[in-house]
Amino acid sequence: MLLCRGGGIGRRAGLRIQWAFARGGSSPLRGTDGFNLNNYLEDNFKNSYMFGRIMKIRWKDWIVTARPFKSEEEYASYFKYFSLHSVRKYFAASPYGVTATQLKDDYRLAVNSREVVRWAIEDKEGQVIGFTNIFNIREADRSAWISYMIWEKKYWGKGLGYALILSLNLYSFSLLNIFSLWAHVIDKNIASWKSLEKAGYHRWGEHPPMYFVDNKWLGGYYYVLYNPSYTDGIFKKDIPDSLKDSLKKAEDALKEADRIVEFL
Numbered sequence: 001m002l003l004c005r006g007g008g009i010g011r012r013a014g015l016r017i018q019w020a021f022a023r024g025g026s027s028p029l030r031g032t033d034g035f036n037l038n039n040y041l042e043d044n045f046k047n048s049y050m051f052g053r054i055m056k057i058r059w060k061d062w063i064v065t066a067r068p069f070k071s072e073e074e075y076a077s078y079f080k081y082f083s084l085h086s087v088r089k090y091f092a093a094s095p096y097g098v099t100a101t102q103l104k105d106d107y108r109l110a111v112n113s114r115e116v117v118r119w120a121i122e123d124k125e126g127q128v129i130g131f132t133n134i135f136n137i138r139e140a141d142r143s144a145w146i147s148y149m150i151w152e153k154k155y156w157g158k159g160l161g162y163a164l165i166l167s168l169n170l171y172s173f174s175l176l177n178i179f180s181l182w183a184h185v186i187d188k189n190i191a192s193w194k195s196l197e198k199a200g201y202h203r204w205g206e207h208p209p210m211y212f213v214d215n216k217w218l219g220g221y222y223y224v225l226y227n228p229s230y231t232d233g234i235f236k237k238d239i240p241d242s243l244k245d246s247l248k249k250a251e252d253a254l255k256e257a258d259r260i261v262e263f264l
């Protein structure tokens with residue numbers, strides 16, 4: 001039942017096991033399968049909950065590496081990038097900048113948490129161009145949230161956001177055994193929500209303007225991605241019509257993720 005038990009099993013094998021459920025294995029939601037995310041993380045990731053495994057992401061003609069931050073000092077050293085207004089203004093967590101001290105605190109919280117996996121995104125020259133994470137990982141309903149930030153602007157407009165989302169989806173579904181992934185996006189962040197939708201995320205809600213940025217009130221959208229391998233268990237009856245398109249996209253996007261992401 002457990003996926004990729006023993007950290008050495010490759011990502012492709014992990015995904016195939018997931019698909020096997022989808023093709024008629026017993027639904028992991030039915031009955032007591034005894035799955036325990038904490039034990040799973042303990043067995044597979046030891047003291048690296050925050051870091052997860054390194055991911056090589058091959059996208060178009062370039063490659064980026066998602067790797068752990070090496071220390072709180074390294075994480076905090078990027079505070080200028082984390083704080084760039086142009087980068088952060090549509091970042092739903094908060095449009096305001098952060099200090100190095102706040103980042104150190106944030107790092108300590110994350111590194112001690114079993115609910116966060118966080119990566120630095122490095123280009124092939126070794127420059128850190130952004131970060132991404134899976135957070136609020138909850139065993140109770142096997143859900144988690146994702147976020148991503150590319151602060152090196154020369155990498156905007158090339159679909160890297162989409163490639164990162166694919167890697168987070170694959171990681172969550174094939175290694176963390178997550179059922180549903182959630183995201184929140186400011187409505188003006190078109191590049192972000194288009195990337196989510198392309199990867200199969202379904203817009204299930206929106207909220208009225210509540211962020212005041214650059215003299216304007218901004219609203220936002222909520223998105224969810226269901227793990228296509230678990231739809232039997234999640235939807236006891238038929239899959240709702242409103243989700244069919246996004247689930248099909250999710251399946252295709254996961255296949256693409258399987259092609260472009262390599263877990264080291």
Ligand SMILES: CC(C)(COP(=O)(O)OP(=O)(O)OC[C@H]1O[C@@H](n2cnc3c(N)ncnc32)[C@H](O)[C@@H]1OP(=O)(O)O)[C@@H](O)C(=O)NCCC(=O)NCCS
Pocket residue numbers: 086087088090091092147148149150151155156157158159160161162184185186189190191192194195198
């Ligand atoms: C958001 C972010 C990840 C987007 O990544 P990206 O890969 O550069 O996105 P792209 O510019 O390639 O755009 C993705 C899609 O949206 C479309 N798009 C972008 N801006 C658009 C606009 N103003 N109107 C219509 N479509 C637009 C692109 O054409 C592309 O569509 P395609 O996939 O069909 O080609 C990146 O800009 C970033 O990290 N920004 C700062 C932090 C942030 O906002 N993080 C997200 C928080 S939710």
